[in-house]
Amino acid sequence: MLMQWLRGVVLVCIALSAGAAFARDLPQFTELVKQNGPAVVNISTKQSISPREMLPDSLQSPETDELFDQLMKRFFERDGGGGGKPFDFDSSSRGSGFIYSQDGYIVTNHHVVYGADEIRVKLNDGRELPATLIGSDKRTDVAVLKVDATDLPVLKMGTSAPLEVGEWVLAIGSPFGFDHSATAGIVSAKGRSLPDENYVPFIQTDVAINPGNSGGPLFNLAGEVVGINSQIYSRSGGFMGVSFAIPIDVAQGVIEQLKSKGAVSRGWIGVYVQEIDANLAQSFKMSKPEGALVAQVMMDGPAARALNQGDVILRFDGNPVANAAALPPIVGNTPIGKKVAIEVLREGKRETVTMTVTELPKDPKDAKASDAKPFLTTPVVGTLGMKLSDTEAGVLVDEVIGEPARSAGIAIGDAITQLDGQAVTAVAELQSIAAELSVGKTVAVLVNRGGSARFLAMKIEANARE
Template identity: 50%
Template sequence: MLERVIYCVFLMAIGSQTVFAQLPDFTGMVKTNGVAVVNISTTQKAKPAAKGMPKGQQMPEGIPPEMEELFKHFFNNPDGGGGGEFGGEDTQSLGSGFIISQDGYLLTNHHVVKDADEIIVKFSDRRELVAKLIGSDARTDIALLKVQATGLPVVNIGSPNELKVGEWVLAIGSPFGFEQSVTAGIVSAKGRSLPGGNYVPFIQTDVAINPGNSGGPLFNMDGKVVGINSQIYSRTGGFMGLSFAIPMDVVMNVVQQIKTSGKAAHGWLGVQIQDVTRQLAESFGMKKPQGALVSKIIPNSPAEKAGLQIGDIITEFNSQPIETSADLPPMVGMTPINGEGKLTIIRQGETKTIEFKVGLLPDQEAKAPLYKVEAKPTNRLGISVADITAEQRESLENIKNGVLVQGVESGIAADAGIQSGDVVLRIQNNVIRDVNEFDKIVKNLPVGKSVAVLIQRRGSPVFLALKIDK
C-alpha cells in the first residue's frame, strides 16, 4: 500500500514538472524590452466651469452613451481625475507608451494625450523629458510623440497577422500609476470590431489591462510588439478579462502618414453596411450568412459612382474574403486614397464584380432625429404607417421615399425589430413610395418565407428580416 502511494506521488510530481515546463518564461523578454516602455503623464489647463456641472465631475467622451459602462478608455487618474473642463482645476492623466526609434519617437494612444497642454515622458532610468505631439489620429486612437534624446532603447515591431488565437502575449505598462508592471495572457480573438472603432480590427486578449496601461505595448513570445493596448470591456472601469489592442500594421500605417503629412487619411467607400443574419440570408437566397449587406449609399461617394446598390452583399474586397461587415472598413481604410478597389458582390442572386477608386473618409455626419407618433396598427404586419411630410423629409436627410411607422403592436413586425419612428424604405426589392404602395406590397407578401425590409432609424438605414407564418 505504501509503495502504491509513493508511486502515485511520484507520478503527480512528474506531471506537475511537465506542466510547469510548458508554461512560458517571460523574464528575459521583460529585461530586454522593459527599458523601452515609458510612463506618460499629461496636464490640461483648467477651463471655466460649465453651468450645472458639479466641481470635479467629467463628461464621458469618445463612446456612445449607451455603451459608456461597457467600453471604457482608461487613461484617467486612479483617483478618478481632477475636474478639468467642468471643475475649474487642472486635469492630469496617466498612460503608457513605448519607444520606436533611438532618436526619440514614441507611440501611445490618442486619448492619452488628447487636449494635453503638457506631455511628460518618464523613462525606466527615472529620466523625465517633455514630449512634443507630432500628430495623432482619433479614428484609430494612435498618437506619435517626440522627445529630444538620442541612443534610446527601442522595441522591435512584429506582425500581428502571424498571431494565432490561443498564443501567449505580454503587456508592460503603468496600471494605476504603478510603473513597469507586467501582465500576461493569451490572444482570445482577432479582428474584433468595437463601438467607435470601425477602422481597427482589434486584437482581443485576456491580459490584465487597467487604467494607466493605455498606450502600452503588447508583445508576442518573440519579444516583438504586435499591438497597442487601447480599450477594455468593463462594467466597473477595471479589468474583466476582455482587453483590446490596436494591431501594429494599422499603427505603423498611421505613423508613416503622420511623419509624411502630419495627419492620417483613411480610405472610404461610402456605404453603410450590416451583417447578414440567417433570416436575411434566406431572404436573399443565400446558402449561408456571410458578407457585408449594403443598407445605404452615400451621395457622391465612390460607391455611388461605381454603381453599387442598396441590397448588394459584398463578399470580397481586393480578393480578400468578407465574412462579416466588420471585415470591410479596416480593409478599405488602409487602402491608399485614389487606390484601386475591387468588390465581389451578390446582387439579386447573381455574383458581380465592381471596381472603384478609394476616396478620402470625410468627417462623420450628425444623425437625424427619431420621430415617434403612436397610432393603431391597420395591416397584417401589425404596424400603422403614414406618408412623410416635407418637413420630416428634410430632417431625415431628404429621403425621397418611404413611409413613417406610427404604431407597432406585438406580432410579426415587432418580432423583426421594427419600432415606432422607423421609416420603411424597401420591402424585399420593392421601393416604398407612399402608404398605398406599402399596403399593396404587404398584402401580397408570401407566407412562410423570410422577407428583407430596409428601414431607417435615427438617420441610419438597416435591413431587418420578417416572416409571415399565416
C-alpha cells in the first residue's frame, strides 16, 4: 500500500516537473508588448455617403422607374420640396497602424483609409491627431499617413524572409476598437496567394485577427515587425483561425515609394502564368511540378519577343521561381528599365532569355493578348472526345462527348490553339497531331477560354483519337 502511494507521489512530481519545464519553454510576450505597444496606433476615419448609396440594391430603382427615383430624391432632401441638398451621412470605420518614423509617418492598410474624408490617429499616450494621406496602394493594401508630431516612438523593421512555419508571432492592434490588444500564434504558411492579390505572397498565421486589427504590426519574438496584418478568412465575419499578413519585405519597398512620390511603380513583363500540377508537369517532361507556366503573352509587352506560350519560368533575375504565385512579386519589385536574365524550360530544354522590365500599365488588361481573334465557325468534326469546328481563333470545341477531353477539363466554347507543343489552326491539323500520339501519353492542350489562355493536361486513351 505504501509502495503504491509512493509511486503515485513520484508520478505526480514528474508530471509537475514536466509541466513546469513546458511552461518555461513557452515564449513570454510581456516585454515585447511593453517595448512596442507605444508605437502602435488606432486609426479612425469618416466618409460621407450619399442617400442613394445607403439604399440596398433591392430598394434602388432601375433607370426607367422615374417616379420612384423622384420620391426617394424628395424624401432625402432637407426641405422636402426638391430645392435643397441631400443630407450627408457619415460612415465611420476603425483600424490599426504603427509609427514608421519619428517625424510622424504612419503605416496602415489601404482598405482602412480608402475613400476617407477625415482620418484621425490616436496615439498610445492618449493624443488624437489629424492625419494626412501621403499615398495608398491597392495592390499590396498598404497606405502611408502623416501626423504633425516629432520624437515619436518607432518600431524596428525586421525581415520576413527567415520566418519559418511554426514560428511564434505576435500582433498588436485595436480589434472592435479595443485599443492595444495583443494576440499571439504561429506562422501557419508562407507565400499564400489570394484571389486578386497577385503581388503579395501573404504570411498565413493563426493569430486572432478581427475587424479593427487591419493595418497593425505582426512581430517576431525579437520584437521586429515582420508583417502588416491585412485580411482574415471567415464565414462569420470574425476570426476563424486563418489570418493573413503582408510580408514586411514586400511592404517596405511600397512604403518608401509612397513616402517619396505618393504612388507605386512596378515592374511588368506582360505575361499571364498558371500553376503546374503533376499532370501538366508530366506533359512538359518535368520531373516535378515547379516554376510558372506561361499561358499567355501580351502582344505589346516586354516578353513578346523573348517568351513563348508553354515556356516554364524557373528563375527570374537570379531568383528561383517556385510556382506561379511567386513570379508576380519578384517581377513587381524589379527596377523598371533593368535588363534581366530568365531561365526557362522550353520544349524540354533549359534556355536563358533576356528582356528589359518595363512599368506595369495602370490597367494591364488593356494590353492585347497574342491569341485574341474573332470566331468564324465551319462544319463540325469529332476527335479526342470532342466535336470540333474551325475558327479564326483556333479549333472551337462545340461539344464534349467523352474521354480524354472530359477528364482534361475541356469545356464547350474553348478554342484549342496548341496540342502537345504544336500550334493548331485547324481541325485537320489537330487530327494529324492526335494520330501520332501514343496511348497513355499525357500531353498539354492550350485553350483560349473567355479571352484567357490556359494549359490543360490530357491523357491519351485507346480509340480516343477518332
